[in-house]
Amino acid sequence: MKLSEVKEILKATVLVGDDRLVMQVNNAAASDLMSDLLSNYQEGSLLLTGMTNVQVIHTSLIAGITAIVFVRGKEPSSEVIALAEEHGIPILKSSFNMFSSCGMLFSSGLKNIR
Amino acid sequence: MKKEYEIKARDFVRAGKAAIGVQNILKSIGFEQDIIRRVSICAYESEMNVVMHGADGSLLLGVENKEIVLEVRDSGEGIEDIELALKEGYSTASEEHRDMGFGAGMGLPNMKKHSNVFEISSQKGNGTYLRMVFWVNGNRE
Numbered sequence A: 001m002k003l004s005e006v007k008e009i010l011k012a013t014v015l016v017g018d019d020r021l022v023m024q025v026n027n028a029a030a031s032d033l034m035s036d037l038l039s040n041y042q043e044g045s046l047l048l049t050g051m052t053n054v055q056v057i058h059t060s061l062i063a064g065i066t067a068i069v070f071v072r073g074k075e076p077s078s079e080v081i082a083l084a085e086e087h088g089i090p091i092l093k094s095s096f097n098m099f100s101s102c103g104m105l106f107s108s109g110l111k112n113i114r
Numbered sequence B: 001m002k003k004e005y006e007i008k009a010r011d012f013v014r015a016g017k018a019a020i021g022v023q024n025i026l027k028s029i030g031f032e033q034d035i036i037r038r039v040s041i042c043a044y045e046s047e048m049n050v051v052m053h054g055a056d057g058s059l060l061l062g063v064e065n066k067e068i069v070l071e072v073r074d075s076g077e078g079i080e081d082i083e084l085a086l087k088e089g090y091s092t093a094s095e096e097h098r099d100m101g102f103g104a105g106m107g108l109p110n111m112k113k114h115s116n117v118f119e120i121s122s123q124k125g126n127g128t129y130l131r132m133v134f135w136v137n138g139n140r141e
């Protein structure tokens, strides 16, 4: 699924990576627990999370997550935005909650990794 | 080659930089994605543990032909019951750590799972030492 489709489905705002919405995400993961994400690789995945701190960006880099959606309208700090920009990780923000966001993406064909 | 990173306890802004440094080095050497992912995850989990649970410490990356080695040490209060600490879900993380997305009690189990050799030694009051080995191309020597 293209990021532009994710944006449309979740009625999301693009905080980082407006020029990279053609990027393809293969799978998705949803968690607020960093170590949960690190128990498997998330190569090329989209992350849905309610966490908006710098560790989410670091964890994404380590786990191979290529784009992030902050659910429930959570606004990250400018520090987090700058870090995502530095590492080329697109960030979207949706006002839907985690459950609805996952449900909508899942029924549109985006699946979890393996 | 060897490369040492300093880890500062409680510094949550810098936390993760050593692991990202490790990942960049392994990428630039040209290792396969699978081993880069595994080493990076272990570096990150161990770095975060020093930041959250330990005291100032270090992470040493060693790259050889047949293996990649991570050695992580800190001079913190150590782990009283290592067997318990290795259990999935066991965590003494504080409320502050949980608010940041840590404290699942999965860090040490993840390190064990993603490394080929996993050694831990720790004593109450005497810090913690971790050594993890990753075989390059499935080499077992």
Ligand SMILES: Nc1ncnc2c1ncn2[C@@H]1O[C@H](COP(=O)(O)OP(=O)(O)OP(=O)(O)O)[C@@H](O)[C@H]1O
Residues within 6 Å of the ligand: A034, A035, A036, B045, B049, B050, B052, B053, B054, B055, B074, B076, B077, B078, B079, B085, B086, B090, B091, B092, B093, B101, B102, B103, B104, B105, B106, B107, B108, B109, B128
């Ligand atoms: N370097 C360390 N110094 C002291 N205690 C440690 C250290 N590393 C781990 N521990 C202890 O072992 C427990 C389990 O560690 P583990 O990494 O598995 O989980 P966690 O750090 O609590 O949560 P997570 O890693 O899932 O965010 C910790 O909660 C802590 O009590």
Ligand SMILES: [Mg+2]
Residues within 6 Å of the ligand: B045, B048, B049, B106, B107, B108
């Ligand atoms: Mg941990």
